Amino acid sequence: MKVRKGLKYLAAMVMAALICLCTMVIMDGYHMYQDAVAQVSLEEKVASIRSKENYTTFDELPEIYVDAVLSVEDHRFYNHPGIDMIAIGRAVFNDIRAGAFVEGGSTVTQQLAKNMYFTQEKELQRKVAEVFVAFDLERNYSKNEILELYVNTIYYGNGYYCVKDASEGYFGKAPNDMTDYESTLLAGIPNAPSKYAPTVSPELAQKRQEQVLARLVKCGYFTEERALETLAAGNVL
Template identity: 65%
Template structure:
């Protein structure tokens, strides 16, 4: 019995040591990727490029329900975290380990912005770590409102629309501020998988995703169940 206990303790210690070593190596490569990205173009310069776009849309020019929908479905702890969501990362890590894949990332809005600004969509641990370092940098440099504003001005909505203004004009023929609650919640669900939820390619799937968005808004207290049903029924 003692031998079995010693064996288990040693195995656990070896596993922990291996994880620390591997984590340290990956962390080093990730930090190097992060520093290399900043060396190629400083963060402030990259942000200024986005803000200089003629179609750049401020939060004041976007319906509040759209912003609530984005936070509810993408990162409901956005206001509380410091760039990464440890709870979401833990859940994603467990799901990835049990499925032997990298299918779930647990990315916050800040991490998604970091990826959109500097990194590719390639799924790798090193890129993920670099993204985290960049998320910390973003959170230390900009306010939550500034980060959310940059995010909606740099995400892909499918059909060649790379910001909320283009998507609103392209899909609905109107400025973002003029979108209805139905259109806002529909649009908020697309960036999760633009090729899947594009309104021109798969309108039915886009509506299914919209229902999920609205459910999350109810779950996190942004709207009531009655308001949710009213939104989904009003397609005018």
């Protein structure tokens, strides 16, 4: 009986400690968020991004490129409020199983928040701050505006920090002129630009493109036949 009571007491203490730790992380993250937006407001950040010379609007993006990006980065993008609890739960499970940060679970909105305000280091407080900025973005901007800002702030390798620089640099054309092959190739690069940039490794870039096409099929945007035709188009370029 005493052993059972002792175990219950220990479990209660561990639970209390975890709650305290989570509360501290959330509070620290909230303060990080407050400090960030106090230094530069969200509106100022957005205005700065939109003032870029090579800024690309959502209407200038090929539909297949948008579908490809969402398929590999955030396929529930239009249905979540800035965070995806399903993706977060899966990421937490995989991270615990691996004993390290191996999966992020971040939505496009969270990735945009990180690009706008924070470093790339995986810290819990930063992840919390990122969530608060993501909620701000979702409250103040449409989904298409958020996606538009996202593709104008992510790194595509080879010194290209927006979709227009990347499409012109890799293919010599504006984003709205990209083919299905080019769109799906470009959509896969930001996951790991140092590996998947075609100027670094054409072979790895193609393997990543195959993953993008598989996701397009799984998400219902492509048929298997269209995916194979898209990949084959690279052999005649």
